[in-house]
């Protein structure tokens with residue numbers, strides 16, 4: 001080592017969709033690094049944040065390329081747009097991201113776009129605090145192995161720089177696939193002699209450290225019991241963490257995207273690459289386009305900045321005070337906060353939402369000062385939002401308790417006596433196809449299905465009605481309906497999604513979960529007219 005040679009001690013902060021931490025604020029890892037930095041106590045000089053779009057969950061074949069990658073793993077925008085269709089001999093090392101039973105794409109266009117926007121926004125935010133983000137596609141452990149080998153083999157070195165990876169940090173998450181990813185990260189890092197540290201997932205309302213359950217078995221089977229154990233909800237959450245002031249820089253050389261993929265360096269390039277395989281699939285055209293005059297309830301852009309702007313808007317306008325029980329309302333601005341997609345990707349945390357509500361209720365900031373309910377303490381609307389957020393916590397804990405039962409036909413309950421119809425029967429297959437196309441002939445069901453397909457969103461009530469129609473009325477294997485929802489929804493979140501579906505299908509753990517059926521007049525005629533097919537009205 002020459003006298004002038006510097007050593008870059010690199011910490012890798014790695015995540016993928018299941019490590020959903022796409023924000024600077026209330027991010028425990030980034031907060032900790034920033035604190036260490038301010039005290040001059042970082043045992044590393046450089047930070048390499050890596051985000052991996054996981055091949056298992058989103059179709060990444062739009063990034064396959066016969067060309068070898070460039071030195072930094074990124075190509076220009078125009079380059080990705082003009083990439084020739086990969087010749088058939090360029091094969092992905094990963095199977096297509098399709099669902100298990102129905103073989104649908106797991107992630108449809110609404111979520112793919114929102115997801116790309118959120119990752120890109122995170123990259124921009126990291127750049128404002130002196131860092132950056134390497135965005136990659138593949139499997140988290142494959143990418144990690146490639147990166148560790150890159151540095152170990154000296155590819156990151158130059159005449160004056162020597163690189164050494166000193167650790168890998170990752171946030172622990174619930175879920176079977178999530179745990180497998182985590183184990184694989186440990187395995188790869190262990191093989192290469194690098195330490196991994198996992199961090200607690202803090203994007204929920206009530207912190208794990210404040211719950212009294214020693215083992216997952218102790219998690220209660222009813223929400224009401226769980227709620228009681230949490231105590232007064234308004235006092236339960238911890239304070240959100242501030243964003244980092246500054247972060248260590250990226251290493252001088254960032255390992256590129258491994259072959260056979262090539263990744264873009266603009267948001268448009270990412271959106272293009274993620275949507276391309278979906279657009280080439282005939283499933284993208286299952287239902288007619290928007291009806292004239294139809295408007296989406298969900299027109300939002302992914303990313304932390306947009307999440308916070310939306311949150312401030314609904315507080316400033318007083319919409320949170322008017323928040324209605326989502327188990328009853330089916331459409332409208334005050335029917336739901338529309339925060340779910342941001343929460344699902346970790347662009348914002350539940351305790352940040354809670355903190356904003358506290359400020360509004362206590363009149364602590366000027367936000368919402370002219371709105372109804374400002375400074376008047378907790379109201380029905382704000383309490384309702386907290387309760388919904390607690391449901392989210394609860395279903396995540398159910399995932400912890402029941403593991404892979406989350407995805408099983410017999411559910412948490414182990415309901416083995418029920419007879420389900422399966423799509424290997426031609427009539428059932430056709431029924432499923434009509435369902436996907438919003439052509440069941442039932443105007444409310446069709447309106448909801450079309451809304452969800454065309455916009456990526458429908459209310460809790462809409463989801464509940466359709467999920468019950470599919471599983472209870474049609475009696476078809478509920479996982480097929482669920483997989484179709486997974487393709488369509490912008491806010492898919494593993495525990496919330498499968499947990500809710502289980503309840504709708506009647507295989508969930510909580511016997512008290514029953515939402516009243518839709519009443520005549522509850523669904524505005526206008527809504528049905530906007531979304532349902534003319535011939536089914």
Ligand SMILES: Cc1cc2nc3c(=O)[nH]c(=O)nc-3n(C[C@H](O)[C@H](O)[C@H](O)COP(=O)(O)OP(=O)(O)OC[C@H]3O[C@@H](n4cnc5c(N)ncnc54)[C@H](O)[C@@H]3O)c2cc1C
Nearest residue numbers: 336337338339340388389392460463464492493496497500
């Ligand atoms: C079949 C079915 C599938 C669903 N899939 C999902 C999903 O993939 N992701 C998801 O976040 N929610 C899911 N939900 C729950 C709920 O429908 C959505 O959270 C809600 O409609 C999102 O709109 P919002 O942000 O306006 O919610 P709000 O009503 O404003 O609620 C605030 C937040 O609380 C959480 N929340 C609300 N209701 C529930 C619930 N029942 N269970 C768990 N968390 C809840 C969400 O994070 C939501 O953003 C599903 C419900 C059903 C019946």
